[in-house]
Amino acid sequence: MINKIKSLLLLLQSKRGEMKKSRFKIWLRAFLLIQFSFLFSILLYQDIADGYFTWKWVALTTLIFIPVGFLMSRLVPMEGNLEVQAVTLSIDKIYLALIWILVIVKMLCSYVFELAIIADVIMCVIIGIMGGRLGGIGLRVRKLKVKHNL
Secondary structure (H helix, E strand, C coil), rough: CCHHHHHHHHHHHHHHHCCCCCHHHHHHHHHHHHHHHHHHHHHHHHHHHHCCCCCHHHHHHHHHHHHHHHHHHHCEEEEEEEEEEEEECCCCCCHHHHHHHHHHHHHHHHHHCCHHHHHHHHHHHHHHHHHHHHHHHHHHHHHHHHHHCC
């Protein structure tokens, strides 16, 4: 019985190790960015049609926050793991908390306070930070792979 438990724990640990590889984490982040972009584009389209915002401001606000996300990518703990021949990433709690806070504030601005312009700006900030961070992580992973020949 103890051997079965140990083998199950080893299996779970190996699966956990698979989940931490950079390829999976980067694709997961890209998928989340695509989801947020799609949902926010629908909301932005409605607000632009109603005259609250313009696509020019969407692009400008998003572009302003891409460097912020790029700088935040430096906070992501990652290392080249020669044992599994991959770069492994850990979760960045600061980024996770920031995105949750921004999403909650966006929802409050949209549905409670009815401040459409502020909600639109927050959506652009989220997309800019997510896009910049994803790009920064991709570059850091590439650098580590080249450095460790992974």
